Amino acid sequence: MKLKILCGLLAGLAMGSAGAAEPAVWSGEIVPSLWVAGLSGDGTVAGHDVDFNRSFGDVLDHLDVGGSLAARVTRGRLVVGGQIDGYNFTTDDLTVDDRPLDGEMETDLIVSELAVGYVFPGWKPDQSFAVALGARHAHVEADLDVAGAPRTRGDLDLLDPMLILWPSTPLFPAWIRGLSLVPAISIGGGHDAELVYELYPQLRYQATEHLAVRFGYRTIGYRTKDGADELDFDLAGFIAGLGVSF
Secondary structure, three states, rough: HHHHHHHHHHHHHHHHOOOOOOOOOEEEEEEEEEEEEEEEEEEEEEEEEEEEEEHHHHHHHOOOEEEEEEEEEEOOOEEEEEEEEEEEEOOEEEEEOEEEEEEEEEEEEEEEEEEEEEEEEEOOOOOOOEEEEEEEEEEEEEEHHHHHHEEEEEEEEEEEEEEEEEEEEEEOOOOOOOOOEEEEEEEEEOOOOOOOEEEEEEEEEEEOOOEEEEEEEEEEEEEEEEEEEEEEEEEEEEEEEEEEEO
């Protein structure tokens, strides 16, 4: 029911924005990025307390795949954004019931998001604030290989509504033309997860007419509970991308 209500709100917002009186001009940007991140978390599984962590220093030694592809299109005041992230992490820093394990956990994570919103003008030239409603899906697969025990695998799918803020503010326009602060802040949950959030401070520099360089620090967090089982995890690290605008 919650997802049906969300879909109705998205459709209504899109129709209302499309009917605005401003000139309907299409513009957008596609941004492939590399995310050097660390995965950490804890939870309760089958009555056992589990902790897993990988520091930022370990990331460079174990990062197999960590990438992101984002796109955003605007037409008048209407904005539509989507993003997909895919990662593979390995860690041997495992603790169960406060006892270190001689083993390794490999985690595959795919996060996708789609949102529709409205762009509000700011109080400064070229400043704007986009507010969007959307849905985020996370697919998690974890393989646990512990010495003396058979290899086990678990998977998890989470689909939740999200409220998203996309501000854009020029920085030092008198000295650096094309530099802006373009963070992303989102919060959601209530369907499969108890809480989902993202904090993504980011700088964007328009290097040429159609190319922009982006750099920031991104954090995604999940808080989930299913019966007696609980899982809290955070994925955080530096991210850099090259945007192609049109």
